[in-house]
Amino acid sequence: MTRTVTLCEVGPRDGLQMARGRMATGTKLRWIGQLAAAGLKEIEVGSFVSPRAIPQMADTGEVVRGALAIKGLTVCALACNLKGAIAAHEAGAHVLAIPISVSDTHSHANVNKGTDAQVEMVRSIVDWVRAQPRPMRIDAATATAFGCSMEGDVPLDRVVQVAAALAATGVDRIALADTVGYAHPALVRDTVRAVQDAIGDRLHKLHLHDTLGLGLANALAGLEQGIREFDSCLAGLGGCPFAPGASGNIVTEDLAFMLESMGHRTGIDLPALLAARALLRESLPDEPMRSGVAAAGIPRTFHPAALAA
Amino acid sequence: MTRTVTLCEVGPRDGLQMARGRMATGTKLRWIGQLAAAGLKEIEVGSFVSPRAIPQMADTGEVVRGALAIKGLTVCALACNLKGAIAAHEAGAHVLAIPISVSDTHSHANVNKGTDAQVEMVRSIVDWVRAQPRPMRIDAATATAFGCSMEGDVPLDRVVQVAAALAATGVDRIALADTVGYAHPALVRDTVRAVQDAIGDRLHKLHLHDTLGLGLANALAGLEQGIREFDSCLAGLGGCPFAPGASGNIVTEDLAFMLESMGHRTGIDLPALLAARALLRESLPDEPMRSGVAAAGIPRTFHPAALAA
Numbered sequence: 001m002t003r004t005v006t007l008c009e010v011g012p013r014d015g016l017q018m019a020r021g022r023m024a025t026g027t028k029l030r031w032i033g034q035l036a037a038a039g040l041k042e043i044e045v046g047s048f049v050s051p052r053a054i055p056q057m058a059d060t061g062e063v064v065r066g067a068l069a070i071k072g073l074t075v076c077a078l079a080c081n082l083k084g085a086i087a088a089h090e091a092g093a094h095v096l097a098i099p100i101s102v103s104d105t106h107s108h109a110n111v112n113k114g115t116d117a118q119v120e121m122v123r124s125i126v127d128w129v130r131a132q133p134r135p136m137r138i139d140a141a142t143a144t145a146f147g148c149s150m151e152g153d154v155p156l157d158r159v160v161q162v163a164a165a166l167a168a169t170g171v172d173r174i175a176l177a178d179t180v181g182y183a184h185p186a187l188v189r190d191t192v193r194a195v196q197d198a199i200g201d202r203l204h205k206l207h208l209h210d211t212l213g214l215g216l217a218n219a220l221a222g223l224e225q226g227i228r229e230f231d232s233c234l235a236g237l238g239g240c241p242f243a244p245g246a247s248g249n250i251v252t253e254d255l256a257f258m259l260e261s262m263g264h265r266t267g268i269d270l271p272a273l274l275a276a277r278a279l280l281r282e283s284l285p286d287e288p289m290r291s292g293v294a295a296a297g298i299p300r301t302f303h304p305a306a307l308a309a
Numbered sequence: 310m311t312r313t314v315t316l317c318e319v320g321p322r323d324g325l326q327m328a329r330g331r332m333a334t335g336t337k338l339r340w341i342g343q344l345a346a347a348g349l350k351e352i353e354v355g356s357f358v359s360p361r362a363i364p365q366m367a368d369t370g371e372v373v374r375g376a377l378a379i380k381g382l383t384v385c386a387l388a389c390n391l392k393g394a395i396a397a398h399e400a401g402a403h404v405l406a407i408p409i410s411v412s413d414t415h416s417h418a419n420v421n422k423g424t425d426a427q428v429e430m431v432r433s434i435v436d437w438v439r440a441q442p443r444p445m446r447i448d449a450a451t452a453t454a455f456g457c458s459m460e461g462d463v464p465l466d467r468v469v470q471v472a473a474a475l476a477a478t479g480v481d482r483i484a485l486a487d488t489v490g491y492a493h494p495a496l497v498r499d500t501v502r503a504v505q506d507a508i509g510d511r512l513h514k515l516h517l518h519d520t521l522g523l524g525l526a527n528a529l530a531g532l533e534q535g536i537r538e539f540d541s542c543l544a545g546l547g548g549c550p551f552a553p554g555a556s557g558n559i560v561t562e563d564l565a566f567m568l569e570s571m572g573h574r575t576g577i578d579l580p581a582l583l584a585a586r587a588l589l590r591e592s593l594p595d596e597p598m599r600s601g602v603a604a605a606g607i608p609r610t611f612h613p614a615a616l617a618a
Contacts, residue, residue, distance in 0.1 A: 147608065147610035148610075149608070149609070152609045152610050153610050180608075181601075181605070182608045182610045184566075184567055184570035184571055185529050185567065185571060186570065186571040186572060187570070210601065211601055211605045211608075212563060212566060212567075212601040212602050212605055212608065213525060213560060213563035213599075213600065213601030213602065214525055214563065214566075214567050214601065216522060216523055216525065216526040217525040217526045217528070217529045217567060219526070220494050220526045220529055220530065221529065247601075247604070247605060251522060254521060254522035254523065257493075257521060257523075258493055258494065258521075258523055258526060261493035261495065261496070262493055262494060262495040263495060290522075291522065292490075292519065292520055292521040292522030292523065292556075293521050293522065295556070296490070296520045296521055296556060299456065299458070299489075299491045299520075299521065300458070300461045301456035301457075301461050301462050301491045
């Protein structure tokens with residue numbers, strides 16, 4: 001059975017925000033162009049956050065405007081407050097991503113506000129966006145939904161409660177984010193099921209990290225529960241500046257390989273995707289780059305779903 | 310639901326056979342002792358193969374005899390022919406592992422014989438072992454069951470045929486081995502199901518490599534089909550000298566973390582297992598060592614299955 005699975009590439013945002021080096025604006029746009037040309041239809045190109053906190057994202061407005069020129073690409077930008085949301089809207093982003101930590105401690109560390117206050121903040125963003133003449137899709141993400149490096153376990157009931165509260169604000173869609181990478185397949189299964197029971201297909205996406213080596217196993221568990229969208233990052237870059245111990249996102253190349261091998265259409269051209277690693281390596285020579293498929297090469301037994309139909 | 314899952318540590322065999330350096334016999338035995346003390350109940354301690362081909366395994370007889378002194382440990386040794394099987398039996402191994410390539414090309418490259426001739430060879434080993442006064446369990450493994458770096462796709466029908474032929478020789482149990490690491494979760498699911506249909510629970514184990522980053526996702530797929538035994542290797546060492554492109558085995562630490570987190574009892578003490586990495590690092594300083602759990606540390610959200618009961 002061939003189905004469509006969408007990968008949202010978060011490399012230009014989650015991947016670069018923790019990078020030791022800075023990628024120049026023009027390089028970001030060339031890289032985003034290569035990623036889009038390799039078949040990625042949705043790319044989180046940056047975040048509208050304090051340039052003092054995350055200087056790598058200072059040029060996000062320019063990056064959004066540049067990315068809008070790429071035909072067929074859904075341009076996503078992250079913001080953590082109304083000011084950032086307004087900036088994203090003014091720049092013309094198609095999608096606004098808003099992360100809300102289910103862990104109060106992580107939320108305070110990240111944005112100096114607790115979870116419930118953040119949900120209210122999301123409501124104010126929704127109200128503002130809906131009042132504008134140009135529509136912008138609003139995706140909320142429940143950060144630390146599978147555990148927190150500061151608080152430890154995050155109760156499932158609380159995840160469901162926050163997801164339901166976010167749904168009630170009127171956002172378009174909700175993702176579950178394993179911000180620090182503590183999820184395991186049984187927890188993914190149980191959490192996805194419980195949140196689906198509460199908000200149905202408003203739950204659309206998983207954002208997974210590969211901290212403990214379980215990233216693709218967790219993606220598989222989500223896939224088996226009906227999830228058809230995943231965030232991922234070329235070469236598995238990424239992390240969270242406020243979540244000590246968090247390491248890279250799940251690897252776009254390996255996830256695409258897994259999904260296509262299993263008969264799910266991603267629209268991704270794997271050789272073209274692998275070629276987009278070169279610019280990353282050149283621009284950020286000190287950044288660790290992961291990927292089993294890149295290291296071993298695409299095996300001769302690979303049959304993309306696109307060709308199997 | 311808490312179930313028991315058995316990990317067979319193949320580090321001293323599959324992990325060391327490709328290592329750049331040589332681990333001394335005494336060090337091997339200290340390492341095997343640490344692995345057993347960490348809760349691994351079955352360890353493949355070496356192989357009875359030509360010391361010219363694989364000099365790292367030249368001391369396997371001594372290692373088997375030393376490992377037999379470890380209380381409660383099931384000592385497994387690999388052999389590829391009757392001569393090796395006799396040596397394993399003479400050394401006192403509890404279990405003999407015999408790999409048979411489903412890919413004829415890989416089989417010829419590995420042992421200079423085709424697959425069907427190898428199945429006949431297994432029959433001669435079974436006949437010899439069964440005639441001895443001391444019993445020895447015989448586990449056959451279908452190597453390259455999920456694809457071959459030389460032949461490419463390995464037809465599922467052929468995998469089933471070889472597994473059934475091996476079962477008919479009278480071996481005790483049969484494992485499916487992803488020798489080069491080309492499997493993906495849908496292929497694992499389909500292959501396990503088809504082989505279970507043919508030989509039932511004589512199919513007992515998966516031997517997986519992490520070549521393309523899919524190792525734990527493949528283990529999850531096997532687990533979901535009822536597989537309760539897995540080969541794995543501390544730090545993900547290992548490979549196959551005759552399968553170019555093959556990289557390390559799935560990582561024992563990360564697999565044990567995943568299984569215990571999911572509520573499956575492995576009997577493994579994760580901190581003790583991580584401590585057994587030190588001797589490996591000291592003995593083989595140039596060997597790449599992997600593990601998400603070792604890199605990030607055991608997260609505070611970890612609840613071993615043993616404590617959950």
